[in-house]
Each structure stands twice: as structure tokens, then as C-alpha cells.
Amino acid sequence: MAAVTNLEDSxxxxxxxxxxxxxxxxxxxxxIAEMAGVNPxxxxxxxxxxxxxxxxxxxxxxxxxxxxxxxVNVFARALPTxxxxxxxxxxxxxxxxxxxxxxxxxxxxxxxxxYTLMLAESAESxxxxxxxxxxxxxxxxxxxxxxxxxxxxxxxxxxxEKPVAVINRQVDGVHSIVADIDAGVxxxxxxxxxxxxxxxAYVAGPEKSWMSARRWESLKARCAWxxxxxxxxxxxxxxxxxxxxxxxxxxxxxxxxxxxxxxLMAIGLMQELQLAGVVVPDKISILGFDNIFGSDFxxxxxxxxxxxxxxxxxxALARILADLKGAGSDGxxxxxxxxxxxxxxxxxxx
Amino acid sequence: MAAVTNLEDSxxxxxxxxxxxxxxxxxxxxxIAEMAGVNPxxxxxxxxxxxxxxxxxxxxxxxxxxxxxxxVNVFARALPTxxxxxxxxxxxxxxxxxxxxxxxxxxxxxxxxxYTLMLAESAESxxxxxxxxxxxxxxxxxxxxxxxxxxxxxxxxxxxEKPVAVINRQVDGVHSIVADIDAGVxxxxxxxxxxxxxxxAYVAGPEKSWMSARRWESLKARCAWxxxxxxxxxxxxxxxxxxxxxxxxxxxxxxxxxxxxxxLMAIGLMQELQLAGVVVPDKISILGFDNIFGSDFxxxxxxxxxxxxxxxxxxALARILADLKGAGSDGxxxxxxxxxxxxxxxxxxx
DNA sequence: AGCCGTTTGTCAACCGGTTGCCAAAAGTTG
DNA sequence: CAACTTTTGGCAACCGGTTGACAAACGGCT
Numbered sequence: 001m002a003a004v005t006n007l008e009d010s011x012x013x014x015x016x017x018x019x020x021x022x023x024x025x026x027x028x029x030x031x032i033a034e035m036a037g038v039n040p041x042x043x044x045x046x047x048x049x050x051x052x053x054x055x056x057x058x059x060x061x062x063x064x065x066x067x068x069x070x071x072v073n074v075f076a077r078a079l080p081t082x083x084x085x086x087x088x089x090x091x092x093x094x095x096x097x098x099x100x101x102x103x104x105x106x107x108x109x110x111x112x113x114x115y116t117l118m119l120a121e122s123a124e125s126x127x128x129x130x131x132x133x134x135x136x137x138x139x140x141x142x143x144x145x146x147x148x149x150x151x152x153x154x155x156x157x158x159x160x161e162k163p164v165a166v167i168n169r170q171v172d173g174v175h176s177i178v179a180d181i182d183a184g185v186x187x188x189x190x191x192x193x194x195x196x197x198x199x200x201a202y203v204a205g206p207e208k209s210w211m212s213a214r215r216w217e218s219l220k221a222r223c224a225w226x227x228x229x230x231x232x233x234x235x236x237x238x239x240x241x242x243x244x245x246x247x248x249x250x251x252x253x254x255x256x257x258x259x260x261x262x263x264l265m266a267i268g269l270m271q272e273l274q275l276a277g278v279v280v281p282d283k284i285s286i287l288g289f290d291n292i293f294g295s296d297f298x299x300x301x302x303x304x305x306x307x308x309x310x311x312x313x314x315x316a317l318a319r320i321l322a323d324l325k326g327a328g329s330d331g332x333x334x335x336x337x338x339x340x341x342x343x344x345x346x347x348x349x350x
Numbered sequence: 351m352a353a354v355t356n357l358e359d360s361x362x363x364x365x366x367x368x369x370x371x372x373x374x375x376x377x378x379x380x381x382i383a384e385m386a387g388v389n390p391x392x393x394x395x396x397x398x399x400x401x402x403x404x405x406x407x408x409x410x411x412x413x414x415x416x417x418x419x420x421x422v423n424v425f426a427r428a429l430p431t432x433x434x435x436x437x438x439x440x441x442x443x444x445x446x447x448x449x450x451x452x453x454x455x456x457x458x459x460x461x462x463x464x465y466t467l468m469l470a471e472s473a474e475s476x477x478x479x480x481x482x483x484x485x486x487x488x489x490x491x492x493x494x495x496x497x498x499x500x501x502x503x504x505x506x507x508x509x510x511e512k513p514v515a516v517i518n519r520q521v522d523g524v525h526s527i528v529a530d531i532d533a534g535v536x537x538x539x540x541x542x543x544x545x546x547x548x549x550x551a552y553v554a555g556p557e558k559s560w561m562s563a564r565r566w567e568s569l570k571a572r573c574a575w576x577x578x579x580x581x582x583x584x585x586x587x588x589x590x591x592x593x594x595x596x597x598x599x600x601x602x603x604x605x606x607x608x609x610x611x612x613x614l615m616a617i618g619l620m621q622e623l624q625l626a627g628v629v630v631p632d633k634i635s636i637l638g639f640d641n642i643f644g645s646d647f648x649x650x651x652x653x654x655x656x657x658x659x660x661x662x663x664x665x666a667l668a669r670i671l672a673d674l675k676g677a678g679s680d681g682x683x684x685x686x687x688x689x690x691x692x693x694x695x696x697x698x699x700x
Numbered sequence: 701a702g703c704c705g706t707t708t709g710t711c712a713a714c715c716g717g718t719t720g721c722c723a724a725a726a727g728t729t730g
Numbered sequence: 731c732a733a734c735t736t737t738t739g740g741c742a743a744c745c746g747g748t749t750g751a752c753a754a755a756c757g758g759c760t
Contacts, residue, residue, distance in 0.1 A: 389711080392710075403708065403709075404707075430715040430716095
């Protein structure tokens with residue numbers, strides 16, 4: 001488990017000063033109370049309940065707090081309130097660059113609201129995801145699950161404890177942030193059809209991945225509509241290595257264009273195919289999903305369907321904060337847009 | 351310790367929109383005390399001070415804790431002790447894949463000791479790194495700084511508060527985990543000399559980067575020893591984009607082989623050079639550092655000097671934990687080994 | 701049994717905030 | 731100016747653990 005802390009605190013990098021008080025311990029609201037000549041509870045209110053005390057006392061207390069360089073003790077605050085100003089984010093695989101943007105987006109949104117992000121990974125394991133989530137439950141105010149491998153009931157159980165938002169998944173009763181993959185897939189299929197492809201294939205990701213199934217359905221539907229063939233030819237771990245392993249099945253399928261569950265797999269597949277002498281895109285076109293870091297390093301650079309991951313992260317965090325603030329959780333927002341990023345791994349059928 | 355599969359009441363009040371309901375309060379040591387017929391403080395000791403209570407009572411208490419499915423309230427514990435069982439890790443840029451392994455290594459080491467990792471990023475800014483670190487100080491037991499941009503005195507100041515370990519940097523008086531770059535650089539220079547190169551160049555990273563300076567020194571020393579020319583020709587942000595910007599300077603230098611501060615820069619440089627029609631490695635050989643994810647996606651695949659980042663992360667965490675446990679393990683361990691990874695971006699001089 | 705040194709468990713005082721309840725102070729109104 | 735309403739600040743009781751001091755219980759020994 002790891003956390004991304006934000007840094008709204010504009011405390012001066014005070015070189016020295018440390019503790020104006022003799023003792024080394026940090027100043028408390030009692031110190032402030034004494035200095036301002038009021039009761040500790042008044043200090044507490046001044047600092048956390050805006051408007052509860054008079055402007056005059058407020059100023060008095062804020063000044064005292066400033067000169068003492070006071071910072072709340074988050075543990076002391078969390079003990080009675082249960083609130084930690086922290087939101088957890090669990091990703092299925094931290095080495096998947098696709099999560100960069102999710103993390104960045106959530107982090108930025110958190111920082112803006114004076115919240116801290118706690119990051120953890122589940123190593124593509126549903127069991128680990130569950131234990132991690134339950135461990136987190138004790139120390140965070142809400143949880144974001146990015147591409148969860150958990151089953152719906154488990155997610156709902158978590159949501160009963162604390163606000164939960166899922167990314168790349170649709171779970172009824174839980175904030176679900178999903179990209180409108182139909183848009184990107186539609187664009188891609190149209191493009192491939194134009195290039196003369198008639199037989200498309202899909203390489204699936206993990207079987208527990210809701211998004212993998214969703215992508216396949218979208219592709220299938222679109223192909224049916226366009227009168228193209230579409231088959232799912234393989235599945236595997238959503239990694240470069242996983243993609244490599246599907247090469248044989250893909251070749252055997254005879255398809256001239258193949259969609260992969262994500263860019264990582266697409267890259268692995270392309271590498272393996274090229275190793276076997278298959279020219280991309282002349283012999284076969286390859287498409288990924290996500291547009292991750294490095295997807296343009298390959299030769300040819302990978303064509304892919306871009307998802308607004310950063311926005312997804314920010315949106316997930318915003319939903320949780322809204323829940324926390326008691327604001328009535330609004331309905332499902334409209335899905336985020338996706339778009340086709342055309343590079344060199346797709347081309348005219350030979 | 352104990353895995354906690356706690357699904358409790360499965361009575362679903364139908365599809366209520368994410369009620370942040372607190373749930374029935376978690377069991378406390380008071381509940382355990384009552385169940386076991388002892389005093390709460392005895393429970394506390396049984397659970398945290400091994401050997402302080404008799405084996406009989408110990409068992410009694412552990413059983414009660416197990417049946418109640420008890421978990422300590424970390425806030426309640428942290429309040430009087432100040433210990434949070436959390437270690438912070440600050441990386442300079444979370445989108446740099448080089449940190450994947452650092453994070454993974456530290457995370458694994460932490461999990462093994464029942465600690466939690468808190469991750470933060472400083473966005474390559476020394477100021478932000480400092481505020482982030484100071485903010486973290488309040489909630490972690492120790493801090494790991496990966497490739498810090500901070501100045502030594504600032505790092506030492508942090509180390510005075512809580513245990514600190516730095517990765518990719520040498521700071522006297524602070525746990526410093528550095529790779530033995532001389533080994534990898536030596537290998538690389540020997541290889542290039544063999545290939546006929548006589549004029550090498552170095553593209554530096556951020557000026558505040560200790561590691562960048564160190565790499566340059568190592569290269570310079572090695573070249574002097576081998577009778578080769580070596581010049582630092584440019585510097586820039588340690589990113590793909592930063593690497594691109596150095597292309598002109600690199601070309602102008604006339605060097606036939608260039609080391610880049612890291613793989614990201616090497617990739618950017620190579621892309622820009624190729625765009626200008628320079629053939630790699632025929633016209634110019636390129637070497638990176640770190641062996642990051644994606645460095646083998648390029649054409650030609652990047653030759654690089656591999657650092658044991660994962661081990662570094664684990665080692666840093668171990669040092670901090672040792673400090674925390676009071677074991678004054680000061681001794682600077684021997685540096686971690688590096689090695690040359692030869693791929694396609696280096697070759698015989700034309 | 702009497703004495704003495706260990707264990708082992710209990711009491712109570714924190715750690716540093718939050719918050720319900722109440723009374724004093726301030727502000728309004730007739 | 732009295733009666734009444736609204737603010738504002740203080741008191742004290744938590745939140746759930748940890749820990750020093752101390753006494754009761756225990757065990758060994760003469």
C-alpha cells in the first residue's frame with residue numbers, strides 16, 4: 001500500500017525555529033488556547049468549524065496558530081471522527097503505465113481538496129485486492145478501484161463500509177467511471193473496413209476483467225453492424241509477456257487485423273509476430289487500447305484507442321469527495337470520450 | 351497479520367446510493383478484555399508486548415481477539431506512541447518507469463514486515479520535495495528519498511526528525527543506497543572502445559541530480575584511463591522530451607557514442623536523431639541508464655546500463671526499519687552491482 | 701511457615717483533538 | 731428597560747489505545 005500525498009500546505013520551509021516552545025513536541029491546540037486566552041474547544045472550533053466562532057476570536061486564534069507554526073495532529077483528529085482526509089486507490093498492476101494518468105488525475109484532484117491519496121496495487125489478484133482493500137478501509141475515507149478484479153458482490157460489500165468508486169467497470173449502486181469505448185471502437189472498425197479488412201480478431205485480457213469483456217462486446221457489435229467477421233482468438237495476462245503468448249493463436253486465426261485488450265499485450269504480440277517474420281502492418285494490423293507511455297516507441301508505432309485515464313482518476317476522486325461531503329450522489333455521469341490514435345501498426349490489407 | 355476476511359452482515363437495504371454509513375463500531379480491546387475476563391491494559395500488552403503476560407492469558411486473549419475479528423485502531427495506537435507503521439517514499443517523477451522497481455522493491459519489503467508504504471512525487475522540484483517530505487513527516491515513521499533534488503543540509507535536517515534513506519545519492523550520515531555505476535560504465539566504455547569509438551559524449555540530467563554528476567564523473571574517469579575523449583555536451587530534463595532537445599548539441603559535438611543520464615532521455619535523443627536522418631547505431635551509438643520498461647521497444651532497442659532498482663528500494667526500506675527497531679545498523683553496505691545490457695543502439699563506428 | 705525475588709495483572713493518567721450541552725454575552729424587539 | 735432570541739465560549743466526556751507505578755499472586759528456598 002502506498003499513498004500519494006498532496007502538498008497544499010504552504011508552510012514555509014522554515015530553516016530553524018522548529019519549536020517556539022521549549023519542549024520538542026509539536027504545538028497543540030492547548031498551546032494555542034493558552035496563547036490566545038481561550039478554551040481549547042474554541043480553538044478546535046475556530047480551526048475546523050468555519051463560522052462557529054466570532055471573527056475577532058477567529059483572528060486571535062489563527063494568529064497564535066501561525067506564530068506557533070501549528071499543524072493538526074491527524075491521528076488525534078481521526079480518533080474521534082474517523083475521518084482521515086485520505087482516499088485509497090488500488091490499481092491492478094503498478095507497472096502498467098496506463099495507471100500513470102489515473103494516479104496523476106486522482107492525485108491532482110485530491111491535492112486540490114486537501115486530501116491525500118494512498119496507493120496500493122493488487123498484482124492482478126482478486127484475493128490480494130480484497131485484503132488490500134479491507135486493510136485500507138481502516139485508514140481511508142474512501143476507495144477507488146481501478147480495473148478491479150473483484151466480483152460485484154465484494155465491491156458492493158466494500159461500498160457499504162465507505163464510499164467506493166470503480167474505474168473501467170460498471171457496478172450498479174457504486175460510482176462507476178467508464179470510458180465510452182464504443183466511440184473509439186467504432187472509429188477503429190470504420191478505419192479498418194476502409195483499409196479493406198474483413199476479418200478482425202480480439203485478444204482478450206484477464207477473464208475477471210469487466211473491461212476486457214466490454215471491449216469485446218463493443219467490437220463484436222460494431223463488426224456485426226458493419227458486416228465484418230470478428231472472433232475472440234485468445235486471452236492472457238494483460239502484460240507484454242501475455243501478449244507474446246497469444247501470437248501463435250493470432251496467426252492461426254487468419255485475421256488480418258487484431259485488437260488487443262491493452263497496449264501492453266499489443267506490444268508483446270507485435271514483437272512476437274515480428275520475430276516470426278510477420279510484417280506489421282503489411283501482413284497484419286494491430287491495435288491496442290489505452291495509448292500508454294511507450295506505445296509510440298515501437299516500430300511501427302502502435303495504433304491504439306485512447307482512454308481519458310487522467311480524467312477518470314479525477315472524476316473518481318471527485319465522486320468520493322462528494323459522497324463524503326454528504327452531497328447527494330448524483331446519477332451516473334455521461335461516460336468519458338475515447339478516440340482512435342492512428343499510428344503505424346495499422347494499414348491496408350495486402 | 352491475520353488475513354481478515356470480514357464480510358459481515360450481508361443484509362442489503364436494496365440499492366441505496368453509496369451510503370457512507372460507518373457500520374457498527376469495530377471491536378476494541380475493551381471488548382476483548384470483557385470477553386477474556388481481564389483488564390484492557392492486559393490485552394494491550396498481550397497484543398503488543400510479547401512475553402509480558404503469561405502464556406495462559408495470552409492464549410485467552412488471542413482467542414477472544416480472533417473470534418471478535420479484532421484489528422487495532424491505528425490512530426488510537428499512533429496517538430500516544432507516534433508510530434504509524436508507515437514509511438514514506440518520495441520519487442522525483444512518478445511517470446518515470448525507473449521507479450517502478452524501486453516502488454515494488456520497497457513495497458514488498460514493507461509488506462513483509464507489516465508496514466505500509468506511502469508514495470509521493472515531487473515533480474522534479476526541490477521545493478515541492480521539501481514540502482512533501484515535511485508533510486509526510488507527521489504521519490510516517492521514516493522516509494525514503496529516491497533521487498532527491500534536495501540539498502544535503504535539507505536532507506540531514508529531515509534525518510534529524512525521523513529515519514531517512516536516500517537512493518541514488520550519497521549523503522554522509524544518512525543511509526545511502528547507490529549502485530556501483532563504475533562497474534557498468536567500465537563495461538560500457540570497454541565495449542565502445544572495442545567497437546572503435548574514441549570520442550564519447552555525455553548528456554546530463556537535472557543539475558540538482560547527484561546521480562547525474564556521479565555518472566559523468568565515472569564516465570570521465572574511465573575514459574581518461576582508457577585514453578578516450580569524453581565531453582559533457584548537454585543537459586536537460588530527465589524525460590523523453592528533455593532528450594529530444596539535446597539532439598542538436600549532440601550532433602554538433604561530433605562524438606560517435608553518447609551516454610545519456612537515463613533511458614528516457616536516450617529514447618528521446620534517439621527519436622530526434624532518427625527524425626533528422628541520423629542512423630543509429632551506424633552513425634552514432636546511444637546508451638542509456640536504468641534499463642526501464644519500454645527501453646527494448648525502440649528500434650533499435652536501447653543499450654543501457656542496468657541498475658538494481660528493486661533491490662535498492664528493498665534495501666532502503668530495510669535500513670529504515672532497522673533504525674526503527676533500534677538496531678544501530680550504520681555500516682554502509684557495499685554498493686549494488688550494475689551491468690551493461692547490450693542491445694541494438696550501440697555498434698561499430700562507421 | 702516465613703522471607704524474598706519475580707511474574708503478572710490492575711489502575712489511572714495520558715496522547716490531542718471533537719462535540720453535545722449549557723450558560724453567559726450580545727443583539728433584537730416591543 | 732425588560733423579555734426574548736441568537737451567538738459565542740467553556741466544561742467535560744469521549745475516541746481507543748499505551749505505559750509507569752504498584753500491588754497481588756506465585757514460586758523457590760531455608
